[in-house]
Amino acid sequence: xxxxxxxxxxxxxxxxxxxxxxxxxxxxxxxxxxxxxxxxxxxxxxxxxxxxxxxxxxxxxxxxxxxxxxxxxxxxxxxxxxxxxxxxxxxxxxxxxxxxxxxxxxxxxxxxxxxxxxxxxxxxx
Numbered sequence: 001x002x003x004x005x006x007x008x009x010x011x012x013x014x015x016x017x018x019x020x021x022x023x024x025x026x027x028x029x030x031x032x033x034x035x036x037x038x039x040x041x042x043x044x045x046x047x048x049x050x051x052x053x054x055x056x057x058x059x060x061x062x063x064x065x066x067x068x069x070x071x072x073x074x075x076x077x078x079x080x081x082x083x084x085x086x087x088x089x090x091x092x093x094x095x096x097x098x099x100x101x102x103x104x105x106x107x108x109x110x111x112x113x114x115x116x117x118x119x120x121x122x123x124x125x
Contacts, residue, residue, distance in 0.1 A: 002118060003072050003102045006043075010069055010104055011114060013037040018112040027079045030108045031066050034077065038069060045069045053097045065094050074103040083107050088115055095119035 001007070017033045031047060038045040049068035053061040067075040076091045083105060091103040096119055105115040 001116075006070060006073060007102065007104060007116060009041060009043065010038065010073060010075065013041065014104075014106050014114060015112065018108055021108075023108065023110050025079070025108070027066075027077050027108070030077050030079065030106075034067060034075065034106075038067070043069055044071070049074070051094055051097050053093075063094065063097070068100070072100065072102060074098070074100050076103065076105045078105065078107045078109070080107060080109050082109060082111075083113055083115060088117060091115075091117050092119055096121070 013034060017030060017037050021030065021033060035045055035047055046068050047066065048064040051063045051065055052059050053063065065074045066077045069075060074091065074094050078087055087105055091105045095101060095103050095117065099121055101118055101120055103117045105117065107113045
């Protein structure tokens with residue numbers, strides 16, 4: 001799997017944060033805690049990474065991914081009852097709009113859960 005070692009470390013950080021904070025905080029709290037945990041283990045991570053969406057070479061929108069790790073993996077954090085397909089599509093769209101091919105979707109809900117998504121931006125012929 002692409003970036004397997006890195007994503008395993010990130011997933012460990014997710015469970016560390018979840019086990020320490022538990023359920024019930026706002027997404028922003030978990031985002032800040034994840035950043036602390038990622039940096040604690042020596043990973044480069046930035047919050048609110050800007051993503052521009054283009055259509056026919058024109059900017060049609062801007063979004064912000066919750067966290068970008070090592071310029072290789074986008075993290076999208078949720079605090080919902082359970083993850084839905086719409087949450088997965090959001091992450092896939094972030095991958096489509098960038099050169100980044102791997103994303104992790106984390107839910108700090110009553111039960112911790114995550115999804116790993118990969119989207120290749122290479123043209124297929």
